[in-house]
Amino acid sequence: MKTFKSFAIITLLLLLSLTACQNSNTSSPVSSNSFTAVVNGEDFKAQFVDGQITVITNTLLLSGSMGDGEDIQLFLPQDIGAGTYSYETGIQGKYQKTDEDFVFANSGQLIIETHDTESKHIKGSFNFTGKPMDSDTATYTVENGSFSVHY
Numbered sequence: 001m002k003t004f005k006s007f008a009i010i011t012l013l014l015l016l017s018l019t020a021c022q023n024s025n026t027s028s029p030v031s032s033n034s035f036t037a038v039v040n041g042e043d044f045k046a047q048f049v050d051g052q053i054t055v056i057t058n059t060l061l062l063s064g065s066m067g068d069g070e071d072i073q074l075f076l077p078q079d080i081g082a083g084t085y086s087y088e089t090g091i092q093g094k095y096q097k098t099d100e101d102f103v104f105a106n107s108g109q110l111i112i113e114t115h116d117t118e119s120k121h122i123k124g125s126f127n128f129t130g131k132p133m134d135s136d137t138a139t140y141t142v143e144n145g146s147f148s149v150h151y
Helices: 002-020
Strands: 034-039 042-045 048-054 059-065 071-077 083-086 092-096 102-104 107-116 121-130 140-150
Touching: 034 059, 034 071, 048 140, 059 140, 071 107, 071 140, 092 121, 092 140
Parallel strands: none
Antiparallel strands: 034 042, 034 140, 048 059, 059 071, 071 092, 083 107, 092 102, 107 121, 121 140
């Protein structure tokens, strides 16, 4: 009987301690980063969005990835300002379907709406077309691209 009382008391204390704990919401807030486009007519909404500065080359890399190897990357000067740009030296776009199937922008435009270097936030839109180096017929068209990235 004494063992049963001890067991009951321990069980009661354990239940009491478990119900007294509150579940505080400690998860991080949903990222406000976004990176979307339409690639050859198919919607591309990145599952993972990242921005980072490469100090050696003073390049800002914006990347939107589906998580399965498919991604879009934009390479920009670190101090790029608002305006409309073509893809040339210092500004480049890349679409990658798989590790072996990717293109760099041959034509198109990049529009920077805002770039706040103090708060490290950049927002804009883009489009481009490109052909894989090993194909004469395949072309990827990236349209209606938009991004809002904190880096």
